[in-house]
Amino acid sequence: MTASVAIQDLSISFGHGPDAVKVLPGVSFSVKPGECFGLVGESGSGKSTVLRCVSMLTDFWTGKVEIGGRNVRDVPLKDRCRLLQMVFQDPYGSLHPRQSVRTVLAEPLRIHGLDDREARMRRALTDVGLPVEFLDRFPHQLSGGQRQRVAIARALILEPAVLLLDEPTSALDVSVQAEILNLLARLREERGFTYIMVTHDLAVVDHMCDRFAVMLHGEITEILPREAIAGNGATHPYARQLIAASLEYEGQI
Numbered sequence: 001m002t003a004s005v006a007i008q009d010l011s012i013s014f015g016h017g018p019d020a021v022k023v024l025p026g027v028s029f030s031v032k033p034g035e036c037f038g039l040v041g042e043s044g045s046g047k048s049t050v051l052r053c054v055s056m057l058t059d060f061w062t063g064k065v066e067i068g069g070r071n072v073r074d075v076p077l078k079d080r081c082r083l084l085q086m087v088f089q090d091p092y093g094s095l096h097p098r099q100s101v102r103t104v105l106a107e108p109l110r111i112h113g114l115d116d117r118e119a120r121m122r123r124a125l126t127d128v129g130l131p132v133e134f135l136d137r138f139p140h141q142l143s144g145g146q147r148q149r150v151a152i153a154r155a156l157i158l159e160p161a162v163l164l165l166d167e168p169t170s171a172l173d174v175s176v177q178a179e180i181l182n183l184l185a186r187l188r189e190e191r192g193f194t195y196i197m198v199t200h201d202l203a204v205v206d207h208m209c210d211r212f213a214v215m216l217h218g219e220i221t222e223i224l225p226r227e228a229i230a231g232n233g234a235t236h237p238y239a240r241q242l243i244a245a246s247l248e249y250e251g252q253i
């Protein structure tokens with residue numbers, strides 16, 4: 001399954017009264033079905049907040065978010081889980097230490113009343129490149145990369161159309177990062193998922209994304225195609241600076 005994502009004038013403030021801080025003053029962008037769209041920008045620019053709003057983990061925003069033409073606010077929670085899933089940065093924090101992989105994967109299947117659970121769980125593990133014996137392991141018996149694979153398997157098991165990826169590799173060792181990125185790229189190619197991926201790493205955007213938005217202070221300064229990275233095709237000064245810094249860094253290593 002695949003779906004478009006349309007975000008229109010997404011706006012949110014944290015805090016109340018005179019202490020309220022507008023973190024997103026009104027973000028708009030659209031992602032095509034099957035596209036990988038990156039969100040980059042300095043720390044605190046609001047990238048993760050966009051994902052949290054789209055997924056309704058944070059729900060007190062204004063504006064409009066449509067997934068596959070459906071307003072996310074009108075989609076009941078249970079249906080929403082089959083429309084979109086999120087993968088977080090920290091595979092250590094996102095898995096419960098006392099839950100086996102089997103429990104982690106069985107829970108969504110049970111809630112959604114899906115049959116063939118054992119077969120679905122085995123397929124989910126195989127899809128992310130883990131042996132089926134790992135069903136009986138606990139998080140402390142897995143490496144960081146293996147945990148992230150389990151987190152991806154959990155996100156995929158309900159076969160959602162859209163995956164929201166919040167720095168899915170930044171907590172991992174460099175060699176493992178590449179493995180997880182290749183896994184995500186393969187899954188998108190095979191299943192046609194739509195990805196929105198937050199990252200601070202333009203090399204990741206270059207490897208994975210079709211287009212990306214550069215955020216600054218909660219606003220999108222510019223939306224660029226991946227090809228704009230190599231020759232620094234940005235026009236906004238901040239986007240140009242961000243790409244220049246990344247190219248300089250890449251040149252050094």
Ligand SMILES: Nc1ncnc2c1ncn2[C@@H]1O[C@H](COP(=O)(O)OP(=O)(O)OP(=O)(O)O)[C@@H](O)[C@H]1O
Pocket residue numbers: 014015023041042043044045046047048049050200
């Ligand atoms: N629940 C919250 N309450 C108050 N402020 C918040 C909350 N969540 C986020 N913020 C603030 O919103 C701003 C944007 O945070 P966000 O996590 O979206 O940034 P980011 O671009 O993803 O940063 P990073 O790259 O460091 O993860 C920050 O200033 C943050 O302190």
